[in-house]
Amino acid sequence: MTLQLVDHHCHAVHGGELPDDVFASWLTESDRSPAAGTSPWDSSLGLAVRRWCPPVLGLEPWAGPEAYLARRRELGAAAANSRLLQAAGLAEVLVDTGLDGPGLLAPADLAAQAGAGWREVVRVEAVAERLQGTTAEHWARDVAAALAATGATAFKSVAAYRCGLDLPGERPSPAEVANAAGDYLGAGGGRLTHPVLIRQLLWTALESGRPLQLHTGFGDPDVTLHRADPSLLTPFLRAVEPLGVPVVLLHGWPYHRQAAWLAQAFPHVYADLGLTLGHVGPAAPRVLGEALELAPFGKLLFSTDAYGLAELYLVGSRNFRAAVQEWAGGAHLPQAEADRIARLIGCENARRVYGLTP
Incomplete structure (x- = not known):
């Protein structure tokens, strides 16, 4: 089937030419230089890039990194990015604008190259860190007003990186917030890590009525992995359930089964495998199957979490398409049923959760 996907969580891509080592650095979540004698290309993600991307640029599958990058430069970054993004088959992208840097395409330019519509996902921590002229x-x-003023379709939090997900469930009291804000502002502001203020941001975001995305599971070395286990959120998820606002647990690995259980247990909780399916490469059907052991088909959303490289959009979409078909084959589903489930995960669930018009 031809399925136009809604990528409900992704980032900007670089619009220019990249040195070989910089290109390779975006094939890993690590922000460190690789160990001597190793390469990010020699990974499941590197294999997935070599499997899916060379034919889009006019090469045979499994072309080596040197030949692939030479062909990419021959075409030029704009042409290569456009081919790769359009081959991903995206109807709409929800772009997390919290990651920026020199040379990255603006969301509208990214969407234009992909032939897709776009919406913005705003990081709550970034909004709070930009706040000027406030008092404890x-x-x-003031942070509630700043969040309300954004045009975001959804909010996102990186609490897993800042203080961990083992947060108390209850909303912090005004006195707690004022005291914590006093400490934060008195230290000069900057990177927000205070758990009381993070909790306040999460509650404020959900009280706006807009869906909240939460990073869970693996990422760069700034995250302490065991504190990014989504099951740690259980008290918070219980507490915010009466609000009825969707909470979407991103990425998951190696806690994707915990995220799947939470999506089954709580009506307002959803999950995705965005960052995971690209990185696990050949294991994508198995990992998708592990999530679908418990996650209802209407509670899992597709995303790529692509950042930096247009290749990651294509790899994420192709790995998902291949994984869902292989999973359906293992379940002995008729093709019509496999297609229905692929549509739910690939686009329909995101449209329902975020209120998108097809």
Whole structure:
């Protein structure tokens, strides 16, 4: 079937030519230089790039990194990016604008190259860190106004990186927030890591009525992995359930089974495998199957979490398409049923959760 996907969580890509080592650095979540004698290309993600991307640029599958990068430069970055993004088959992209840097395409330019529509996902921590002229007493009020003023379709939090997901469930009291804001502002502001202020941001975001995405599981070395286990969120998820606002647990690995259980247990909780399916490469059907052991088909969403390289959009979409078909084959599903489930995960669930018009 031809399925136009809704990528409900992704990032900008670089619009220019890249040195070989910089290109390779985006094939890993690590921000360190690779160990001597190793290469990010020699990974499951590197294999997936070599499997799916060379034919889109006019090469045979499994072309080596040197030949692939030479062909990419021959075409030029704009042409290569456009081919790769359009081959991903995306109807709409929800772009997390919290990651920026020199040379990255603006969301509208990314969407234009992909032939897709786009919406913005705003990081709550970034909004709070940009807040100017507030006081401890007024911090909660002013950050709520700043969040409300964004045009975001959804919010995202990187609490897993900042303080971990083992947060108390209850909303912090005004006094707690003011005291924490006093400490934060008194230290000069900057990177927000105070768990009380993070909790306040999560509650404020959900009270806006817009879906909240939460990073869970693996990422770069800034995350302490065991504190990114989504099951740690259980008290918080219980507490915010009466609000009825969707909470979407991103990425998951190696805790994708915990995320799947939470999506089954709580009506307002959803999950995805965005970052995971690209990185696990040939294991994508198995990992998708592990999530679908418990996650209802209407509670799992597709994303790529692509950042930096257009290749990651294509790899994420192709790995998902191949994985869902292989999983359906193992379940002995008729093709019509396999296609229905692929549509749910690939686009229909995101449209329902985020209120998108097809």
